[in-house]
Amino acid sequence: MSALTFNLNQTPRHSINCSNLTPDHLAGKTADEIAAMPINYGNSRVSVGDLFEISGTDTQHIVFKNTSNKLDYIGASMSSGTITVEGNAGAYLGFNLKNGEIHCHGNTEAFAACNMVNGLLHINGNTGDFLGAGSEGLRKGMRGGTVIVKGNAGDRVGDQMRRGLILIEGNAGDYCGSRMIAGTIGVLGNLGTYTAFNMHRGTLLLKKQPQLHATIQDCGTHTLPFLSLLFKSLAKYDTQFSKFSTQRVQRFVGDAAYKGNGELLILS
């Protein structure tokens, strides 16, 4: 069985809501049935077949080809299977992802891994603002799962994040870990300003020390054996983080303007 492939047949001018194109929604459907399914295109409703050429049969493995950054909500609420995006994806990639894997070969827009619950989201390129945050109005962001970004991330990475793991090999923007409740964010590159702003709890694992604001306190240098276990546990992922072996970190704690139990570990 070959992967079920959606090949975008035009350059879309509006947002395409791809939330129905997941293994959960497509299981047991034929290509013709899928082509006839309604899909939101901007303010209007069209058929999937109007926008995509569909081939393949394996609904457990879905591939998007010839993609665009207008493809929003890819893999929304998906609970099993794999989605591969061979190019760029739009906003809300992996929205409310419950399980399964999403691999994006290109860049994504904002709100990737928004409300994510579990599973794996792998982004080869860059991603926009609010990676792993909550959707508007919610008081909790990402609640579980693993996000790996090979490129850079925008501002507000892990805003109100509640649980889970975000690993960024490039840079992260301003307000990384803002209002974070729990979970772990790793960044190898540079960070913008106001890292850990209003952080309650959780861990930021950093390679480079960012400029920190006044309510983040320096707690000195420590040797933390648990780091070996952490890095070893990352061996199953395609990430540079699994290659570390150091146990030596400089530890900062904050944000004292909030509950102040979050920690920033700067790897040496």
Place this chain on the structure above:
Amino acid sequence: MITLLKNGKIYDPAHGKDGVVEDIYIHQGRIVPKPLDNAKISQTFDLAGKVVMAGAIDMHSHIGGGKVNIARMMLPEYQQQYQLKQAQELKNSSDPEAHICTPHCSHHATPSATDTGFRYIEMGYTAAFEPAISPVNARQAHLEMGDTPMIDKGGYAMLGNDDYFLRMLAAKKDQKAINDYVAWILHATQAIGIKVVNPGGINAFKFNQRRLNLDENNVHYQVSPREILQSLSKAVHDLGIAKPLHVHCNNLGAAGNFETTLNTMSASDGLPMHLTHIQFHSYGTEGDKKFSSAAAQIAEALNKHKHITADVGQILFNQTVTASGDSMMQHLNAKHANPKKSVIMDIECDAGCGVLPFKYRDQNYVNALQWAIGLEIFLSVEDPWRIFLTTDHPNGAPFTSYPHLIRLLMDKSFRNEAFAKLNLDAQAMSNLTSLEREYSLYEIAIMTRAGASKLIGLNDRGHLGVGASADITVYTDQADREAMFSKPDYVFKNGELVVRNGQVVKVVWGSTHTAKPAFDIGVEKDLKDYFDKYQTMQMDNFKISDDEISDDGRGSIVVHKQ
């Protein structure tokens, strides 16, 4: 053009009609006597076996003003769900609603203005009154109500925590000066009644008081809630408007507050007062958890004090959002907000505002008991003319749950089944199952129609007598009262058929009801000085003219004289 409603069973308590089979004739939006035999009847509805009542009137429902907008904006996560549902339901573009209703900024607890009008009329409600218009915010409230289609509306202006009034009281100004100011406010805000929220308390909060009892002084002005109630209830009485002072007592929601409520009943020295959402003011301190029902004491006092009326403010279980002018008590409750967010604010030294989302759960001891207390009050107050059916929308539950509440009142076994699912500790603290009473259709019609209209002073609404505005609701008599009251067969607004089988078939716009008692315009001299000195707007801009309500070609003003 005469419309004939034939053979309906009429429930019209204002005229003592309890299920009488009669015909109703409608001409030019009014109910008229039987025309001459040769008169042409252009439309006839055969209502044999159907229940016919006047359009229902919600005398206390937060449908306009700043705090409702805050509540709408505060829960975007529910808007998302709601919009999805609306998008699925509004498939048909021939649906009248589809042309004017875009479901933005709407969720079930605080629907948008458009949504509010539609959901009310679909249940047979033809009027709703916003009970907490902060005078400085009255324009916003009227603009929102102006955007509310289908139903009549009106509001009560909030006084008693505003700096100007408290200064007058502290300076011991004579009652006439206060009467003039109250009348001036009624005119300026286009309101039909006066409301006082936590008398003196909202203001005291700004001077760091966190509780205020009936006879405790506001530290800044050195006046007590009792004096405020006396002064305002006297003013409302002297001005001769129908709507008694609308009182939200001190100590809302606090265990043991029933004593404050009982004392408040006698604070007006026998002048009429309406105690609103009294369920939230009927809590004792008995039991292990120091929170108990005082419904029996409250109901007994209500039965005894004939000058007092009350609405219940029943809670029903689910997500809602509480929006109150009582920033003092909402600040105390903010820790219970669910989801965790709240807005507590001052409004131009005029009043307060506290908005917090709330999820009432049947397994929570306090919530379960609140539910039972509300019903205990409903069932223990003997005179349905003095108790009104409300959920204090959206504070106890959204108004869309009224049909469910009506079934709880009319169906004892349904009520007892619901009771049996509550938190067990709460069940042990309530005597609800021993109350055998079941409301009759006639009594429901009193609470939701005739009584409400009499209370507010809407002379031509809430009844089906000759000359009344033809706001009429027709139901199919069903054993399941919830189904019956959620989907009327027909609703007529001003004589026009606007709802058929629970679906809006025509969009119409209701009037704004006001009361404008005479007063001495000399009061404006002092007020102008005050506005120039302290307020953020000019006195003339503060006043809402009639044109502002009617200029859009949809709104109109009805002035009720007593």
